[in-house]
Amino acid sequence: MKTLYSTLVIGLTLMVGCATAQANKPSDLNDLEIAHAAYTADNIDIRYAHLALAISDNPDIVEFAKTMIRDHEAVNEQALALLAKLEVQPKDNFLSQQLTVGSIELINEMSQLRGVEFDRRYAENELAYHKAVNEIVSKEFIPNIENMDVKALFEQALVIFLAHEKHAEMMVKKLSNKSE
Amino acid sequence: MRGRIVTGARVTKAIVVVVSSFAPVLWGAEASQKAVRITHYVEIRGFEFKPSNLSVSPGDSIVFMNLDIVPHTATAIDNTWTTDTLETGETQLITITSDSTPVYYCIFHPSMNGSLDLQ
Numbered sequence: 001m002k003t004l005y006s007t008l009v010i011g012l013t014l015m016v017g018c019a020t021a022q023a024n025k026p027s028d029l030n031d032l033e034i035a036h037a038a039y040t041a042d043n044i045d046i047r048y049a050h051l052a053l054a055i056s057d058n059p060d061i062v063e064f065a066k067t068m069i070r071d072h073e074a075v076n077e078q079a080l081a082l083l084a085k086l087e088v089q090p091k092d093n094f095l096s097q098q099l100t101v102g103s104i105e106l107i108n109e110m111s112q113l114r115g116v117e118f119d120r121r122y123a124e125n126e127l128a129y130h131k132a133v134n135e136i137v138s139k140e141f142i143p144n145i146e147n148m149d150v151k152a153l154f155e156q157a158l159v160i161f162l163a164h165e166k167h168a169e170m171m172v173k174k175l176s177n178k179s180e
Numbered sequence: 181m182r183g184r185i186v187t188g189a190r191v192t193k194a195i196v197v198v199v200s201s202f203a204p205v206l207w208g209a210e211a212s213q214k215a216v217r218i219t220h221y222v223e224i225r226g227f228e229f230k231p232s233n234l235s236v237s238p239g240d241s242i243v244f245m246n247l248d249i250v251p252h253t254a255t256a257i258d259n260t261w262t263t264d265t266l267e268t269g270e271t272q273l274i275t276i277t278s279d280s281t282p283v284y285y286c287i288f289h290p291s292m293n294g295s296l297d298l299q
C-alpha cells in the first residue's frame with residue numbers, strides 16, 4: 001500500500017515538475033525512454049479497448065476496439081523484437097508515468113458510463129489520445145531518436161496511429177449524428 | 181522445333197504477367213473478341229492500396245499483398261466480396277466478375293479505400 005502511494009506521489013510530482021524543469025520534456029528523452037513511453041502509450045490504448053469490449057455493444061465501437069488491440073499489439077511485438085535485437089531494455093521515465101496516471105483516472109471515469117454515453121466518451125478520447133500521441137511522436141520523438149532502426153519503427157507506427165486518428169474521427173462524427 | 185514453341189508459350193505467359201497492371205492484352209487473332217484473363221497486383225503498404233485505382237475486366241484476378249506490420253483486408257464496400265484477414269506478408273487472390281462491387285476498403289481501417297474500373 002505504501003509502495004503504491006509513493007509511486008503515485010512520485011508520478012504526480014514528475015507530472016507537476018514537467019511543466020517547469022527542462023529535463024522533463026519529451027524531447028529530452030533518450031531512445032530507451034522514448035521506447036518505454038511508446039510501449040506504455042500502446043498498452044494504455046489496449047486497456048481502453050478491453051474496457052470498450054466489456055461495456056459497449058455498438059458494432060462500430062467493438063470493431064474499432066478490436067482493431068486497436070490487434071494493431072497496438074502488433075506494434076508492441078515489433079518494438080520488443082527490435083529491443084531484443086539491440087540487446088537493450090526500455091527505460092521508465094516521467095512521460096510513461098504521466099501517461100499511466102492519466103489512464104487510471106480515465107479508466108475509472110469511463111467504467112461508470114453505459115450505452116451511448118460510454119461510446120461517445122470512448123470515441124472522443126480515442127480521437128484526442130491518438131491526436132496527442134501523434135503530435136508527440138512526430139514532433140518530439142522521431143526528430144530526436146538516434147538509432148535508425150528505432151526511428152524507422154516509429155515512422156511505421158506513426159502511419160498506423162494516423163489511420164487510427166482518422167478512424168476515431170469517423171466514429172465520433174457517426175456517434176454525434178446518432179440520437180440518444 | 182517443339183522446344184521453341186514451348187519456350188515461346190512461356191515467354192508469352194511471362195509477358196502477360198509483367199504487363200498485367202496495364203491495359204488488357206489479347207491472345208492471338210482467334211481470341212480477338214475476348215480479353216485475356218489478367219492477374220493484377222495490389223500492394224497494401226503504409227495503410228494504402230497501391231495502386232488505389234485499377235482497370236480490370238470480368239474474369240481478371242487481383243492478388244492483394246499485405247506488406248504492413250498489421251493485418252488488413254480488402255473488402256467490397258457492400259461486403260459482397262472480401263479477402264480473409266491478411267497478416268503481414270500474406271497474399272490472397274480475388275477473381276472479378278461483371279457484377280463485382282468496384283469500391284472496396286479495409287474492414288479494420290475504414291479510412292483505407294480502393295476502387296476498380298470495370299471494363
Ligand SMILES: [Cu+2]
Nearest residue numbers: 252286288289
Ligand atoms: Cu487495414
